[in-house]
Amino acid sequence: MDKVLLDELPPPLPPEQIIALNQPKADLHSVRRYEWNGWVFDVPPGVFLPGETSRMIHQRLLDGEIDVRGRRYAAMGAGLGVEAVVAGLRGAREVYALDVHPDSVAATTRHYDRLVGPAEGTEFVPLVADVFDGFPDGRPLDVVTFNPPAVSQVVSEDADVVRNVCLGAPLLERFFAQLAGRDLLAPGGEVFVIASNTADLRAIVGHAVDHGFTPEVRLRHDWHDGVLTYLFRFHRGAAA
16 A cells, blocks of 8 residues: 555656745745734744645644644644644644744744633643654654655755755654654554655655555645645554
8 A cells, every 4th residue: 555655656846846946035034924814923034934835734723634632732843833823722732833943933932822822721832853852752642743844955055945945855754763763653643744746755755654654645736837735644553
C-alpha cells in the first residue's frame, strides 16, 4: 500500500519553476497584518505569513475534520499562532505551539492570550524548539499538524526566507525520527502534514514510512499552475 502511494506521488517540479513560484515577498522584514475567520493578527518582521496551504489546515481544525477536542495537540512551526488559537477555542486539552523562531513563539503567545485567554480544561504551552528538541517526555501527543518549509530548492540567501520556505525533506526526516524515536505520539495519534510538488513528496512520505508511520492522502488540490498540494495523515500501528 505504501509503495503504491509513493509511486503515485508526483516528482518535484523543475528547479527553475519551483524557484519562480516561491520568490519571497519584499515585506518579510516589516510589520504586516493578517485576517482570517474574523480575527486580526499583527505579523512581526520575520514571522511567517500564512497562505492558502496554511488555511487548509486552519479550516480543518476549525470545522473539526482535524479533531483536537479533549486531546493533546501540537502545532509544529506555530508561526503566527492561528492553529494554536483555533485549537484552544475548539477545546484541546493541551496546546503546544512549537517553533524554532523565538519571535514566532512570542507572537503566537500574544495572539493566544488575546483571542483565547485562560480556558478551563485547556493548557497552553509555547516552546522555542528545533522540531521536538526540548519537548517534554511523558506527554504523548494525540494530534500534530505541520506545514513545513519543505520546498526543495533554495530560493533566497536570506536566512528568514530559508527558515520559512526551503529547508527541504531532511527537516521531515528529523520530524518523523523524533516522533518515533522518542515515542511522542499517543496510541491512535494522528499527524497531518501538508506539502506540494515544490517539495520532494516521495522523500517526505518515504521518511515517514521508514520510521513506522502509515500514510494516507486526505486532500489533493490542483492549483492549475503545475502545483499539486497534498494533505497527508500519518498514524502508527495497524489501526487507522
